[in-house]
Amino acid sequence: MSAQTAMVIAPLVPLAGALAVSLLGRWPNVREAISLITGAALFFVVVTLVPVIGAGVRPAARIVEIFPGVPFAFDLEPLGMLFALVASGLWIVTTLYSIGYMRGHHEENQTRFYACFAVAIAAAISAAFSGNLLTLFISYEVLTLSTYPLVTHHGTEEAKRAGRVYLGILFSTSICFLLFAILWTWHLTGTLDFRPGGILAGKADPTTLGVLLALFAFGTGKAALMPFHRWLPAAMVAPTPVSALLHAVAVVKTGVFTVMKIVIYIFGIDLLSASAMNEWLIYAACFTILVASFVAMTKDNLKARLAYSTISQLSYIVLGAALATKSSIIGGSMHIAMHAVGKITLFFCAGAIFVASHKKNISEMRGIGRAMPFTMSAFLLASLSVIGLPPMGGMWSKWFLGLGAVEAKEWIPLAVLMISSLLNIAYLVPVGVQAFFRPPDGSAPDTGLHEAPILCVVPLCITALGCIALFFYAGQIHDFLAPLAMP
């Protein structure tokens, strides 16, 4: 199988899986088996591409010419490869977890759930491989639509309202700003292709560049840059596997991936830093990092706290893109992987707690560490990774981001990164600590409390160990991503 074929097949695998799941939904065991097989097949196909990209080959394929000169096309490079690898790898783990969670929780409409999930993954992979802005935009919108039934899964009034916020923000930003920016870019340059070094050089004056950057950055609502972040907390009404894979990995990472990709391949790092039009985006990202952290501290609902933490962490990646230096680009890109593994673990833990004890609020979680030692240990480990402490993978991406701030001689972002780490400690560590060291409140301890089903616990242990493993593999990731920063 040539790299080109593999690249075209990859998004088709989950689509075929979605079809099979819908047709065979009557038999839950068959359905779940298909989900797992699809996940494994996708991961296999994606992994075969890694050495090719590592060797410096850039496979490209034009699928269909949608507008003259603007095809639906794939063009794979290291950033997309990393994103696809993370999304497809974590999908397998999440599928295992979903089986435990959805069955343990007796959720309804599970067939629709698995089918939409697979379509969403197909869209994320297609976004990761996209060779031009139109392909990216199409994948982006398909992702929005395919996740809408997942967000509103429970069909309640609350779910409906959350769905409105979700669709309202993601649609309006993408149609009004992102699509506008894409068409404007086409008008200015006559191409929408992602090219190393960017396509805008010499085509636009600095003011236009600034406006375009704003349209792109805010238009990518999935990057959750404030004030367009509200959809993410709203999406937390979804079942936890959705929050875990989609709203900590696939959907939000498609957002920051879009911003990163546009900065590298549409603007070009050199053009952006030379025009000094990135300055405002640096501050917008810093603002979101800090404010979202503060809001996270006020949330007692664990999933809401994690959601705001995600908003804050996403802006790390936007900050990496905005700083537009060699290290910040690599640090931001690396953070896509590091944060994904850490945050998905935290969500898995939140879901496991919910399945085992039906507790949603942090204040009720005192003392549950004794009954659920694996879950809460994983939670602590993942917290350390999100904070950015060794020996966790999260440390390295923050390291390179900080380095990037120094390279750009931007001291405020550097300070923000430091403060933010402290804030992360303040809102994440107490959750794990009080689960272990504080006695349960009330006189009667929960005697019936024990670990969630095995299919919930194993995935979260895997990803927690993944956080540690990433600490040691950061060097490889860095080398893999190094071509991004080459002009």
Added chain:
Amino acid sequence: MNYPDTALVADTQLPALQVVIPLLSAPLCALARNRRAAYAITLLASWSALVIAVLLLLRVHAHGTISYALGGWAPPWGIEYRIDYLNAFVLVLLSSIGAIVAAYAPASVDSEIPRDRQPLFYCAYMLCLTGVLGIAATGDAFNVFVFLEVAALSSYILISLGKSRKALNAAYQYLVMGTIGSTFILIGIGFLYMMTGTLNMVDLAERLAPVRTTRPVLTAFAFFTVGVSIKMALFPLHLWLPNAYTRAPSVVTAFIASTGTKVAVYIMIRFIFTVYGVQFAFASTPVAAALISLSLLGIFFASTAAIFQRNVKRMLAYSSIAQIGYMVLGISFVSVNGLTGGIVHLFNHALMKGALFLAVGCVMLRMKRTKLEEFRGLGYRMPVTMFAFTIAGLSMIGVPMTVGFVSKWYLILAALEKGWWPVAALILLSSLLAVVYIWRVIEVAYFQKPPEDAPPVTEAPLSMLIPLCVLTAATIYFGIFTGATAGIAHRAAEMLMAGGVH
């Protein structure tokens, strides 16, 4: 008169057959007196019309413009049928809607129109198809008016066949407005004849040149523009449309919504670009400014009105008024991309609005009403219908990989080329209004439970679902493979911008 392309005159009778077959089938339907026989004739004739239209398009693609002299009388004295990229494309659209709606019709007609009147219904349907096909095929200005009246009179009959007594009122309202529109068009054509002594469009274009700035020609242009604007329901001349669409039988609404207003847009393009010429129309009259502001106002007014409708059919009717705005906007950009956007939206909107009205027809069949409350829980009770509605609705919004996105792409590109930033922004903003009104229905269908005492509802019969699914699939197919639609629209736009005579 020397025609440079007489060598290309098609030696077949296809252009005439395009109109004659549905025309002859109409009295046959009436004479059949049997609803099944009438339906069989309708089906046969409408699908033959589709085959002919496709053949014509292929022929134009291979050999260029076709000129056909009706009855052997050479133009400009006789009536000329003149098929180029633009009307070949429109003919394919009109006849495919005619064919698909005809296939969909019987179950829906059975439930909404008394049996003894059904042969007459099919007769009127074929006459209406004859009218719209004739308008598109002919190259003669007066012939346009004749076919316009054929289409209009038959559509008054079709609308008045609606179940409730309010249908009569709606048909009467349409009759009054439609007659004013036709009369204005006739006055316009009469003035042109007075000044030039000819009715052939190509001939008109040549003979108008020396008298362009005279007062009768300007007056003719004003009468003509207003008349056509009534026919296409351009804001604020749209008042007849919501009632007519809401009260007409489902099949009629789907057919008229996808053909009637579209063909009026075609006439406007044809007269502005071919007969009057771009130079005259846009340089010496303020028509562009008027059309741009009216279409934008219409888009926002009608989309907002759509949001507040309780009846889904009426909501879609208001949405149609808004969509006409996009087409007229495309025309008034006076650029190749703008015109491409306008023409391709004419096609695309017919597909998606046709699909939406067919879906509503399925609901009408089962629920007997089309109020928003009727849609409660339908997402699970009529899954195929509501899925098709959702897809076509996404296309109305302009989600990528649907036809709606293709239209918006060209329109916004045209606005950016001209440097009209606010217009581009307004087009994008207006998509959000479509999100609101489409999502209202989707939320009711998927999130609300049907009332306790609701009778059990089954999915519509296959004979209705298949045409619905064909149209819905087309909204996606032509959203991905745009070569056939946007490609042809682009050629037509280039031709029109270059003077419109080839």
